[in-house]
Amino acid sequence: MTPTEWSYLVFGILLVGAIIFDLGLLSRKAHTISIRQAFFQTLFWVVLGLGFFVFVWFEDGKQIGLEYIAAYLMEWGLSIDNIFVFILIFSYFNVPERHANRVLLLGILLAIILRIFFITIGIALIDRFYWILYVFGAFLVYTGLKMFFVNTDEEFDPKQNFVFKLLNKFLPLTPDSSSGKFTIKLNGKKHYTMLFVVLIMLAATDLVFALDSIPAVFAITQNKMVVYTSNIFAVLGLRSLFFLLRGAVEKFKYLKEGIAIVLIFIGLKMLVSWFGIHLHIGVSLGAIVLCLGGSILFSIYKNNQALKNQQS
DSSP: OOHHHHHHHHHHHHHHHHIIIIIIITSSSOOOOOHHHHHHHHHHHHHHHHHHHHHHHHHHOHHHHHHHHHHHHHHHHHHHHHHHHHHHHHHHTTOOHHHHHHHHHHHHHHHHHHHHHHHHHHHHHHHHOTTHHHHHHHHHHHHHHHHHHSOHHHHOOGGGSHHHHHHHHHSOBOOOOSSOOSEEEETTEEEEOHHHHHHHHHHHHHHHHHHHHHHHHHHHOOOHHHHHHHHHHHHHTHHHHHHHHTTOGGGGTTHHHHHHHHHHHHHHHHHHGGGTOOOOHHHHHHHHHHHHHHHHHHHHHHHHHHHHHHHO
16 A cells, blocks of 8 residues: 555544544533533544644655645634634524534534535646636635735624525524424424524535635645545534634634734745745745744733733
């Protein structure tokens, strides 16, 4: 077997084992996830993602290893921004605590299937039309600038969302969310509950975010194994991140600006390659760590300053 085939095999074994352990055994029953449990589950996924990085480094080489960790960290950072929208959706539709875990589980698994589908399409397009990378680059620069200057969270209204309007138009909906079911019968007719609506909106929301993250990962690497594995590992950690961060949205209010700068940088990196300028993967990795880490630290600093001003 080639190193790449070994990497796919190890990834598959880790993926199946992790899903059975974390998404299966720990999520069979409807129950509330504590901060402590969310922390250890998040730690589990991060250690798994970083452990795979070590394996890729030794099996596929330093270059592929650095491409993987850069792609993983970028996807992970973008996933945090994704979480904030998830929190808005759950709050808006008043999803009961005991059902949130299962809805997230199913929504994320559906999101993974959709991501695999669109990554495959992206790979096919790049293989046939390499110039589309420059279109991706321009799109990332535009998205980054918009994210930096426009407060999209304030604009987000779940009931004005296109997906919700579509579901409301074609499906009989009921405001029920306490039963824990996705469908219930009213007067002999099947109706879809708000849990079903939230499930579909989670997958659709992640797909919208994937329109940024998938082109961005292609700017870092065109290695198919790295693109698939970094995306899937990052998305699998979304559920535990949700429960870990849902009470700390305001504590990372500058993270969006850090993500925006990363998207602009990655987009420009794509565009300058037209002129034969190719940045080393280490530069990309450093920029991602600096922007994401710096925005988180700056958010914490500003929160501490605001707290001191209130106390004084």
